[in-house]
Amino acid sequence: MKPIPRRRLIPVITDLLEYSDAANNTIAYTKGMVDRYGDVCDVSFTGIRSFFIHEPEIIKEMLTTQSGKFKRTRLFRAFRKFLGDGLFTSDGDFHKQQRRLIKPAFYPQRVAEYASIMVQCAGDEMDTWVAGSTININLAMTNITLQVITKTLFGSQLAPELAERVNRDMPLAFAVMGEIVQNPFYVYCLEKEIKIPVVKRFFKIKARLDEVIDHIISTYRKEENTGKLDLLSMLMEARDEDTGSGMTDRQIRDEVMTFFLAGHETTTLALSWTLYLLGKHPEIAGRFRDEVKNVIGNRKPVAADYQALHLTKNIFKESLRLYPPAWTFARECTEDLIIKDYHFPKGSVLWTVTYLVHHDKKHFHDPEDFIPDRWDEEQIKELPKYAYFPFGGGNRMCIGEGFAWMEGVLVLAAIASRFRLTLPDGFVAEVRPMFSLKMKEPVFMKVEQL
Ligand code: HEM
Numbered sequence: 001m002k003p004i005p006r007r008r009l010i011p012v013i014t015d016l017l018e019y020s021d022a023a024n025n026t027i028a029y030t031k032g033m034v035d036r037y038g039d040v041c042d043v044s045f046t047g048i049r050s051f052f053i054h055e056p057e058i059i060k061e062m063l064t065t066q067s068g069k070f071k072r073t074r075l076f077r078a079f080r081k082f083l084g085d086g087l088f089t090s091d092g093d094f095h096k097q098q099r100r101l102i103k104p105a106f107y108p109q110r111v112a113e114y115a116s117i118m119v120q121c122a123g124d125e126m127d128t129w130v131a132g133s134t135i136n137i138n139l140a141m142t143n144i145t146l147q148v149i150t151k152t153l154f155g156s157q158l159a160p161e162l163a164e165r166v167n168r169d170m171p172l173a174f175a176v177m178g179e180i181v182q183n184p185f186y187v188y189c190l191e192k193e194i195k196i197p198v199v200k201r202f203f204k205i206k207a208r209l210d211e212v213i214d215h216i217i218s219t220y221r222k223e224e225n226t227g228k229l230d231l232l233s234m235l236m237e238a239r240d241e242d243t244g245s246g247m248t249d250r251q252i253r254d255e256v257m258t259f260f261l262a263g264h265e266t267t268t269l270a271l272s273w274t275l276y277l278l279g280k281h282p283e284i285a286g287r288f289r290d291e292v293k294n295v296i297g298n299r300k301p302v303a304a305d306y307q308a309l310h311l312t313k314n315i316f317k318e319s320l321r322l323y324p325p326a327w328t329f330a331r332e333c334t335e336d337l338i339i340k341d342y343h344f345p346k347g348s349v350l351w352t353v354t355y356l357v358h359h360d361k362k363h364f365h366d367p368e369d370f371i372p373d374r375w376d377e378e379q380i381k382e383l384p385k386y387a388y389f390p391f392g393g394g395n396r397m398c399i400g401e402g403f404a405w406m407e408g409v410l411v412l413a414a415i416a417s418r419f420r421l422t423l424p425d426g427f428v429a430e431v432r433p434m435f436s437l438k439m440k441e442p443v444f445m446k447v448e449q450l
Pocket of ligand 1: 263267324326330390391393395396397398399400401403404
């Protein structure tokens with residue numbers, strides 16, 4: 001068995017010394033560990049055996065070959081208070097069954113049907129932009145992705161007052177959840193339902209959301225389904241091939257919450273980081289606008305344009321490499337495991353820091369540079385499978401990957417067909433790794449009509 005290098009752990013003292021560094025300089029802290037100790041290192045804190053794994057072959061084992069020997073970590077118990085037993089939080093056979101039921105709603109032909117909603121929502125947001133003014137990119141992208149997920153989930157017919165309630169309370173719930181997951185004491189209180197102020201606030205918003213989503217579901221149940229194509233209708237009609245059974249209203253509500261959480265902030269961040277990178281690289285932005293002009297001309301983008309937008313896809317792909325919104329994730333071992341001659345004890349937690357793997361010069365030349373054309377280079381064919389994995393992998397791979405690609409590429413194309421966005425000279429965005437990879441400060445860009 002190979003020994004796993006570890007720093008000297010003095011119980012509690014090491015935690016106290018390292019906690020603020022790990023919390024405030026997360027990327028530098030994790031990079032320091034990987035640089036010092038290598039592709040597998042023991043970063044245990046008191047009470048939890050934890051390992052960083054940086055080696056694609058081991059990541060592959062964890063996500064695919066040996067995935068059945070892992071489960072969600074403790075943090076997800078807190079998430080269950082919000083998402084119940086949705087796809088993101090559930091484990092084992094139940095997760096497998098839910099995944100089978102939901103998968104058809106994300107087949108490529110379904111995703112193509114959502115394309116017009118994506119373009120429409122981008123258009124509605126751009127209609128509010130005043131040429132020559134400066135806009136907050138993060139807010140603008142949030143407006144688009146929230147509208148996209150609301151309309152694809154519930155269709156365009158959702159009563160405006162219900163849509164308003166959902167769009168007001170979902171971001172509030174995410175913000176409180178974000179506050180909670182940053183603090184282990186808050187996580188503990190949420191798990192145990194100890195009513196400290198932040199937990200009380202969370203349950204209040206959650207109760208309001210449950211009420212509105214339950215109301216939408218019960219209205220749907222009463223209506224005749226006349227070939228509706230929204231995600232909610234598909235969840236309601238999904239039947240297990242073997243047993244013929246469908247989901248309960250409670251399960252449907254959990255999945256609706258899950259799609260909101262998993263599907264909107266990640267895409268907001270991916271789009272915001274991409275627009276920022278294009279702002280930093282005017283030459284690439286020019287080539288991108290030329291591609292959009294050639295493929296789309298003066299009309300609106302449609303699903304069929306997706307294939308032809310080759311550089312746009314490379315731009316989005318490279319942005320997901322440099323700034324993967326899901327910058328890290330973890331699994332807990334359900335039994336003692338041997339992977340590549342390393343022993344990981346039952347109950348320990350394995351962390352992949354996707355961000356660091358994506359920035360490793362072993363896999364990418366000039367890893368800190370934004371080079372969309374690298375994805376056309378010959379040597380990229382040699383890239384190990386888990387050296388680039390912004391959507392995870394294996395049985396928990398992002399179910400919305402195709403959706404995210406369609407949304408990312410078509411929203412970028414819709415923007416480039418109407419506006420040029422520029423950054424203030426010298427502006428540099430810094431990362432703020434929370435549950436997802438946010439920006440430290442909002443990014444403001446000037447919009448010029450084309
Ligand atoms: C650029 C956008 C997105 C990124 C980078 C992203 C990334 C990821 C990653 C890395 C995972 C796996 C996490 C893990 O293994 O622990 C995941 C899971 C998931 N994603 Fe996404 N995602 C994106 C967009 C979406 C969208 C648009 C949806 C739905 C509409 C979605 C729904 C989900 C769900 C439900 C899961 C849980 C799957 C499971 O555990 O079976 N995601 N996502």
